[in-house]
Amino acid sequence: MTNHENHRDFATRIVGRLRQEGFQAYWAGGCVRDLILGREPADYDVATDARPEQVMAIFGRRTIPVGVSFGVVRVRDSREGGEVEVATFRSDGAYVDGRHPESVVFSSPEQDAERRDFTINGMFSDPFSGEIIDYVGGRADLDARVLRAIGDPWARFREDKLRLLRAIRFAARFRLAIDPATHSALVTMANQIHVVAAERIAQELRRMLVHESRSEAMNRMLECGLVAHVLPPLLPMKGVFQGKPIQPEGDLWDHVLLVLDLLPREPSFPLAFAALLHDVGKPRTMATHKGRISFHNHELVGRRIADDLCRRLKLSNTERERVCWLVEFHQYLGDAKRLREAKLKRMLSMPGIDDLLALHRADALASFGESPQVDYCRYYIEAQPSGPINPAPLVTGHDLVRYGLSPGSHFSTILEQIREAQLDRLINSKREALEWLDEHLASFKVEKP
Numbered sequence: 001m002t003n004h005e006n007h008r009d010f011a012t013r014i015v016g017r018l019r020q021e022g023f024q025a026y027w028a029g030g031c032v033r034d035l036i037l038g039r040e041p042a043d044y045d046v047a048t049d050a051r052p053e054q055v056m057a058i059f060g061r062r063t064i065p066v067g068v069s070f071g072v073v074r075v076r077d078s079r080e081g082g083e084v085e086v087a088t089f090r091s092d093g094a095y096v097d098g099r100h101p102e103s104v105v106f107s108s109p110e111q112d113a114e115r116r117d118f119t120i121n122g123m124f125s126d127p128f129s130g131e132i133i134d135y136v137g138g139r140a141d142l143d144a145r146v147l148r149a150i151g152d153p154w155a156r157f158r159e160d161k162l163r164l165l166r167a168i169r170f171a172a173r174f175r176l177a178i179d180p181a182t183h184s185a186l187v188t189m190a191n192q193i194h195v196v197a198a199e200r201i202a203q204e205l206r207r208m209l210v211h212e213s214r215s216e217a218m219n220r221m222l223e224c225g226l227v228a229h230v231l232p233p234l235l236p237m238k239g240v241f242q243g244k245p246i247q248p249e250g251d252l253w254d255h256v257l258l259v260l261d262l263l264p265r266e267p268s269f270p271l272a273f274a275a276l277l278h279d280v281g282k283p284r285t286m287a288t289h290k291g292r293i294s295f296h297n298h299e300l301v302g303r304r305i306a307d308d309l310c311r312r313l314k315l316s317n318t319e320r321e322r323v324c325w326l327v328e329f330h331q332y333l334g335d336a337k338r339l340r341e342a343k344l345k346r347m348l349s350m351p352g353i354d355d356l357l358a359l360h361r362a363d364a365l366a367s368f369g370e371s372p373q374v375d376y377c378r379y380y381i382e383a384q385p386s387g388p389i390n391p392a393p394l395v396t397g398h399d400l401v402r403y404g405l406s407p408g409s410h411f412s413t414i415l416e417q418i419r420e421a422q423l424d425r426l427i428n429s430k431r432e433a434l435e436w437l438d439e440h441l442a443s444f445k446v447e448k449p
């Protein structure tokens with residue numbers, strides 16, 4: 001069985017055991033939504049009318065009492081590892097800290113559904129019969145592809161303001177339209193996101209950015225006014241144009257969205273965050289001289305802005321440093337072929353070089369197409385374990401003499417070009433090098449011997 005099947009099986013056994021003891025029990029929340037959508041749930045949660053102490057009595061030493069006062073206990077799978085959250089059906093009292101209810105009252109499945117955030121997250125399912133228990137219209141909303149708060153959207157967002165970001169994440173991830181009343185509450189309350197702890201905001205951003213719907217999520221954040229409050233330095237990028245030849249795709253914001261889409265499918269969070277921030281220094285450094293636009297030192301200014309943002313979001317030092325490094329050096333590899341070998345080698349042996357290559361590639365692809373520097377750098381990196389980082393030249397001056405050329409200053413130009421073609425893997429043997437010479441000799445204004 002896969003990990004996922006084990007986890008699902010364990011959650012099913014928990015439901016079965018609770019029912020054996022005479023309790024109601026179902027899978028609940030996000031896993032039901034994911035199963036209806038035909039996606040593999042990351043997690044299976046169980047909801048029951050058994051009280052936490054009853055759950056603890058049934059599962060004994062395997063229980064971890066993580067939030068007994070809110071009716072939440074975790075049950076450990078001692079055979080396969082992993083845990084399942086078992087929560088008692090409850091209604092929440094007033095939310096004072098904007099995160100947890102001050103008190104909870106144990107209640108019915110229907111009331112438990114009503115305390116949840118969005119209709120698509122408010123369903124239960126019977127793992128044995130497959131029946132969906134839906135008191136809040138989640139199924140119909142999923143079918144109609146609508147994200148709708150359960151009950152009064154203002155109340156739902158007021159209880160936990162992180163739900164403002166959760167709304168964006170779910171809408172982007174599942175390509176849902178946001179119901180107008182929910183949308184209106186979201187836009188009006190966007191300025192209250194600052195009451196949420198930085199770590200929780202960072203966690204939501206992380207979930208949005210590592211998912212393939214990342215650009216959609218960022219665009220929706222902009223549209224709802226959340227970028228202004230969560231990522232304010234990104235706002236000035238909207239409406240800054242770099243000019244057609246450099247950036248045909250639109251303004252800087254559009255460019256960033258395109259770069260996000262061009263990242264590898266499952267990027268690390270620092271890579272995705274750096275991609276979001278890589279040009280954040282441009283609006284502040286933009287200057288026009290004789291009709292030409294420049295952004296001198298934008299990568300250094302960008303690094304400072306990124307550093308400040310990472311600190312505000314309380315990212316770990318390791319992640320902050322990685323993000324800042326990627327922002328500062330996002331253009332560095334564009335000059336790889338012209339760098340001194342020692343410098344290039346040093347850069348290519350840095351931890352995080354794969355992320356830098358991925359960022360450089362996505363940035364180039366978004367603007368002018370595939371970057372030949374990426375393959376060039378990969379060639380260097382891959383050559384490392386098996387031998388010299390820079391492979392021996394295929395052709396030397398002696399070879400050119402043997403080929404019939406008379407020595408002269410053109411030798412170094414010819415050798416350099418052959419070497420470039422070799423590093424680009426356009427030629428891979430001495431025979432291919434000489435064929436290449438046959439073809440290109442005229443361009444060096446040298447007569448064929």
Ligand SMILES: Nc1ccn([C@@H]2O[C@H](COP(=O)(O)OP(=O)(O)OP(=O)(O)O)[C@@H](O)[C@H]2O)c(=O)n1
Binds near residue numbers: 045116121
């Ligand atoms: N602020 C929150 C957080 C969670 N929930 C409820 O608790 C369930 C589990 O929450 P969580 O694990 O955070 O999210 P999932 O919906 O499972 O989504 P995913 O794990 O895919 O992010 C949600 O489905 C929702 O019913 C809620 O109402 N309000």
